[in-house]
Amino acid sequence: MPKFNAQSFCRANYPGYESSRPFALTGNETVSFVIPLNRITGEKLFFGIYHESGRSLHLNSVYIVKAGDVLTLTTDKQVYSPGETVSVSLTGNASGSLTLTGPNYEETNPL
Numbered sequence: 001m002p003k004f005n006a007q008s009f010c011r012a013n014y015p016g017y018e019s020s021r022p023f024a025l026t027g028n029e030t031v032s033f034v035i036p037l038n039r040i041t042g043e044k045l046f047f048g049i050y051h052e053s054g055r056s057l058h059l060n061s062v063y064i065v066k067a068g069d070v071l072t073l074t075t076d077k078q079v080y081s082p083g084e085t086v087s088v089s090l091t092g093n094a095s096g097s098l099t100l101t102g103p104n105y106e107e108t109n110p111l
Contacts, residue, residue, distance in 0.1 A: 008057065013046040014064065015039070040066040070094050 011020040012033045023029050035045065041064075048059040062078060071092035080086055090098070092111070099108040 007052045008050060009052070010049045011047065015041060015043050037064065040064055042066075067091075071098075 007022055008025050009020050009022045010031050012018070012035060014035055014037075016039070017035050019033055021031050021033070023031055033047075043064065044061040045064050046059075046061045049057045051057055071090065071094055074089050076087040076089075088100075090111075094111050097108050097110050099106065
């Protein structure tokens with residue numbers, strides 16, 4: 001098991017961008033990346049925290065998507081546990097009605 005007071009590094013990877021930064025896990029630490037989003041392709045941004053040996057301590061990814069021109073639906077998180085309530089926000093420049101459907105659920109709302 002890696003020691004947490006050792007030198008570690010974090011890495012971010014998105015198409016056309018890859019960077020890593022060293023840091024010491026000795027207390028609260030903030031590491032930031034400025035990731036150029038010249039092309040938003042809907043692909044995943046991968047990021048992780050690694051021990052100096054290269055062994056991963058934490059790995060995760062998020063989809064980077066461009067907000068829509070007509071409607072944008074966003075959720076409060078990307079992954080939900082079975083039975084968990086999903087919170088969805090809707091913004092946009094459309095009129096009419098929107099029907100949301102899911103297992104044993106359907107609701108229509110005016111826009």
